[in-house]
Amino acid sequence: xxxxxxxxxxxxxxxxxxxxxxxxxxxxxxxxTSTYKGSDIVVFGAIEGQPSGEPRTPRDIVVVVRGxxxxxxxxxRDRVAGIWINHDAAKLSGMPAYxxxxxxxxxxxxxxxxxxxxxxxxxxxxQPDTVHSHHDYEPFRQAALRHLTKDKLYTETxxxxxxxxTLFRAxxxxxxxxxxxxxxxxxxxxxxxxxxxxxxxxxxxxxxGLERRLYNFAHNQPFGYGLAAVAMAVIMGWISSLLFxxxx
Amino acid sequence: MEIYLPIAEMSVQWIVILxxxxxxxxxxxxxxxxxxxxxxxxxxxxxxPSGVAVATTLSHITASSISGAVTQWKKRAxxxxxxxxxxxxxxxxxxVGVWLFAIMxxxxxxxxxxxxxxxxxxxxxxxxxxxxxxRTSRARRSGNAPGRIHPVNHVWIHGLPLKARFRQSRLYISxxxxxxxxxxxxxxxxxxxxxxxxIIIPAMIYLLRMPTNVVIxxxxxxIIGVAIVTTLLQATSNYAVDIVLAAILVVGGVVGxxxxxxxxxxxxxxxxxxxxxxxxxxxxxKLLWDLVVTPADxxxxxxx
Numbered sequence: 001x002x003x004x005x006x007x008x009x010x011x012x013x014x015x016x017x018x019x020x021x022x023x024x025x026x027x028x029x030x031x032x033t034s035t036y037k038g039s040d041i042v043v044f045g046a047i048e049g050q051p052s053g054e055p056r057t058p059r060d061i062v063v064v065v066r067g068x069x070x071x072x073x074x075x076x077r078d079r080v081a082g083i084w085i086n087h088d089a090a091k092l093s094g095m096p097a098y099x100x101x102x103x104x105x106x107x108x109x110x111x112x113x114x115x116x117x118x119x120x121x122x123x124x125x126x127q128p129d130t131v132h133s134h135h136d137y138e139p140f141r142q143a144a145l146r147h148l149t150k151d152k153l154y155t156e157t158x159x160x161x162x163x164x165x166t167l168f169r170a171x172x173x174x175x176x177x178x179x180x181x182x183x184x185x186x187x188x189x190x191x192x193x194x195x196x197x198x199x200x201x202x203x204x205x206x207x208x209g210l211e212r213r214l215y216n217f218a219h220n221q222p223f224g225y226g227l228a229a230v231a232m233a234v235i236m237g238w239i240s241s242l243l244f245x246x247x248x
Numbered sequence: 249m250e251i252y253l254p255i256a257e258m259s260v261q262w263i264v265i266l267x268x269x270x271x272x273x274x275x276x277x278x279x280x281x282x283x284x285x286x287x288x289x290x291x292x293x294x295x296x297p298s299g300v301a302v303a304t305t306l307s308h309i310t311a312s313s314i315s316g317a318v319t320q321w322k323k324r325a326x327x328x329x330x331x332x333x334x335x336x337x338x339x340x341x342x343x344v345g346v347w348l349f350a351i352m353x354x355x356x357x358x359x360x361x362x363x364x365x366x367x368x369x370x371x372x373x374x375x376x377x378x379x380x381x382x383r384t385s386r387a388r389r390s391g392n393a394p395g396r397i398h399p400v401n402h403v404w405i406h407g408l409p410l411k412a413r414f415r416q417s418r419l420y421i422s423x424x425x426x427x428x429x430x431x432x433x434x435x436x437x438x439x440x441x442x443x444x445x446x447i448i449i450p451a452m453i454y455l456l457r458m459p460t461n462v463v464i465x466x467x468x469x470x471i472i473g474v475a476i477v478t479t480l481l482q483a484t485s486n487y488a489v490d491i492v493l494a495a496i497l498v499v500g501g502v503v504g505x506x507x508x509x510x511x512x513x514x515x516x517x518x519x520x521x522x523x524x525x526x527x528x529x530x531x532x533x534k535l536l537w538d539l540v541v542t543p544a545d546x547x548x549x550x551x552x
Contacts, residue, residue, distance in 0.1 A: 037250040
């Protein structure tokens with residue numbers, strides 16, 4: 001919540017810098033169809049205006065795409081009487097289901113830690129809004145980061161390319177397993193470790209066509225949907241026994 | 249060759265899913281088991297969320313069981329009365345199972361309960377079947393007439409009240425044991441996404457002493473009933489049935505089941521029981537292994 005307010009402030013009242021960020025996304029709606037196997041979007045932009053101070057220090061672009069907020073439950077196994085069982089758990093609320101970050105240089109060279117924490121830029125700076133846990137939740141958070149990174153839902157790369165002094169772009173992979181919902185594409189312009197300008201663009205990911213209708217059917221008329229699934233299984237099982245009837 | 253599953257919300261290689269359906273369908277036709285105890289772990293291993301895997305496997309079980317049951321029905325190898333009695337217990341068991349499912353899910357102990365109940369149960373059943381089938385096989389080879397199957401402690405079963413005549417099975421026994429077996433299997437079906445054939449069949453052979461030729465058909469009818477009801481419960485309470493995934497599994501399953509039934513007709517009863525025993529023991533060992541071996545990662549991510 002605090003982050004949202006901060007961002008709103010930043011986006012509305014740009015700091016008194018002469019440099020402005022103009023950015024766009026190649027797609028603002030991704031439709032998941034039956035053959036969807038992941039896609040790429042391109043985030044691009046330009047830096048307009050001249051820096052106010054001299055001498056010129058390097059400027060950096062950070063692109064963040066984050067997905068719908070979700071609750072992540074992490075469980076830890078402990079050995080009890082010789083077998084491994086789920087013992088402790090932590091529920092991390094308000095973590096993004098998808099997080100992609102691309103930067104023009106390693107984050108630690110771009111800005112000091114407190115600035116990154118402020119805008120929750122970087123995987124290590126993703127914090128849940130609330131935590132249900134009896135223990136220190138940090139190891140559970142680390143485990144969540146590790147698992148989601150392995151599933152390619154969390155990514156941190158140096159994938160921002162400068163095409164010229166002022167033009168940049170980044171490719172953002174949207175894997176097939178992403179959750180449906182509203183995403184945010186955020187672009188930050190850093191100089192001297194401070195955010196000079198930032199832009200946020202919404203991105204929607206949704207199912208379409210038959211997939212959408214089946215999903216709605218399953219949730220709006222679950223009993224009818226269940227009957228349809230049963231009928232499908234019964235009819236196909238019966239047909240197969242007719243087709244494969246032994247000739248005797 | 250990828251297809252998007254609307255309920256699981258992920259893309260899968262449909263040819264792999266079809267292959268799983270075929271393979272498990274073959275085993276289900278061969279042994280007369282639904283194959284859920286293999287298919288559910290396979291789907292989870294592939295990356296399908298476990299809730300969806302449990303619920304959707306039941307469609308596969310329904311279809312391949314019907315395919316097998318029609319074949320058995322034509323051979324007049326179904327005891328409908330016995331199936332009905334077991335199903336009565338099974339439906340109550342299903343309701344209890346769905347309730348337990350919710351409690352264990354909330355506590356995060358789903359996997360543990362599944363493993364702890366599977367390991368001893370599969371181990372004992374697999375062990376008994378393996379010993380019996382090898383003994384019968386040896387007796388046949390040495391030229392002796394195969395000895396009768398020795399029922400496990402059947403004296404008390406014959407002392408129970410509410411006796412009924414099961415003409416097809418040539419039995420006159422109390423209806424209480426079949427109802428209890430049906431109840432237990434119904435509960436397991438809801439909790440684990442299995443049809444329970446691998447429990448019912450040995451129970452019918454060794455506890456109820458039903459003739460082997462009616463056992464497969466009769467267990468299929470009971471499994472079909474429980475699978476249909478559980479599918480409806482899972483669809484309405486958990487929205488976890490993925491009809492696209494189910495369709496692919498079903499197509500593979502029914503084709504595989506037909507080949508399985510045919511292969512089964514070429515094998516003798518004790519050979520089928522020997523192979524099923526090996527399969528059951530393999531699954532038990534795998535589950536035991538996962539329980540005692542130090543995990544590579546102590547942390548896991550579960551649904552909310």
